[in-house]
Amino acid sequence: MNDPFIIGLTGSIGMGKSTTAAMFAQEGVPVWDADAAVHRIYAPGGAAVEPLRAICPEAIVAGAVDRGVLKDWIGRDSAALKRIEAVVHPLVAEDRADFIANAEAPIVVLDIPLLFETGTDAQVDLVVAASAPVDVQRERVLARSTMTEEQFKAILAKQMPDAEKRKRADVVIPTDTLEDARAAVKAVVAQVKERLSHA
Numbered sequence: 001m002n003d004p005f006i007i008g009l010t011g012s013i014g015m016g017k018s019t020t021a022a023m024f025a026q027e028g029v030p031v032w033d034a035d036a037a038v039h040r041i042y043a044p045g046g047a048a049v050e051p052l053r054a055i056c057p058e059a060i061v062a063g064a065v066d067r068g069v070l071k072d073w074i075g076r077d078s079a080a081l082k083r084i085e086a087v088v089h090p091l092v093a094e095d096r097a098d099f100i101a102n103a104e105a106p107i108v109v110l111d112i113p114l115l116f117e118t119g120t121d122a123q124v125d126l127v128v129a130a131s132a133p134v135d136v137q138r139e140r141v142l143a144r145s146t147m148t149e150e151q152f153k154a155i156l157a158k159q160m161p162d163a164e165k166r167k168r169a170d171v172v173i174p175t176d177t178l179e180d181a182r183a184a185v186k187a188v189v190a191q192v193k194e195r196l197s198h199a
Contacts, residue, residue, distance in 0.1 A: 004100065004108045005192055006123070010115035011130030012159045013152070014141035016175025020130040021111040023185040031109045032099040034092060041091045042067070051087045056080075089118070107192050116160050116168060128188060129169035131162055132176050 009024070009031075011017030021031045041048040042065035052070075053060045059069040073080045100108060109128075115121050132140075141152050166172050173184040 002106075004103045004106055005196055006100065006125045007107065007109045007188070007192070008115045008121055008124030008127045009109050009111045009130065010113060010121075010127065010165060010169070011175075012137070012162050012165065013113075013155050014137040015130045015132050015162065016140075016173075016181060017111065017113065017130040019178070020128075020173050020175060020181055020185060021109060023182055024109045024189070027185060027189045028105070029107050029109050029189060030099075030103055030105050031111055032096055034096075034110070034112045034114075037092050037095040038088065040095065041065075041088070047091045047094075048088055051091075052084070055083050055087065106196055107189065114159070116165060121168070126171065126188075126192065127169045128171045128173055129162075129165045130173045130175050130181070131166055132174065134162075136176055137162070 007024070007029070009017060009021055011020070021033065025031045038048075040046055044063040046064070048065055049060060049063065052065055056070065056073055059066055059073065061069070070080075070084060074084070096110060110120070110124060112118070112120055115124075115127065121127050138152070141147055142149065171184075171188055173181055173188070175181045
């Protein structure tokens with residue numbers, strides 16, 4: 001089977017990216033989730049456990065990686081994040097490559113929050129950004145019981161601004177309403193299938 005057509009899906013926090021990813025899945029498009037991949041490699045027996053134990057033994061709790069300990073270490077040591085990323089990024093890339101290699105479908109979606117920030121947009125055939133108005137985004141994020149205004153601002157500061165993502169994406173999925181998002185997802189899948197049928 002030929003390599004699948006790869007859609008890179010991105011979107012800032014609260015922009016409806018996870019919901020959009022689920023809609024692609026409902027259309028029969030397999031979705032690889034970067035956050036889920038990190039959870040897999042951090043779980044007991046996961047690929048990141050031993051390499052991270054080597055650089056930060058206290059981060060391994062009950063055979064799994066404790067994100068809280070890593071966060072504390074990043075807070076204390078300016079070099080920590082780079083060291084963690086040097087371990088984690090290649091393992092996540094490997095997980096993603098396995099997913100693509102084993103995909104039985106003609107189209108796949110890579111759900112990657114930091115698609116542009118990590119340069120992974122260069123490895124996909126089409127970039128799709130989920131987007132919503134700023135007030136909708138804020139309302140969604142602050143509705144999460146775990147999120148404070150300060151945390152929200154800190155996360156936004158690390159992410160590429162939504163306007164920039166919209167500019168760089170090939171397609172923008174408006175997620176103000178589920179109906180709009182679903183219609184846009186169906187349109188993207190139809191367009192890609194149409195392209196593939198002429199390829």
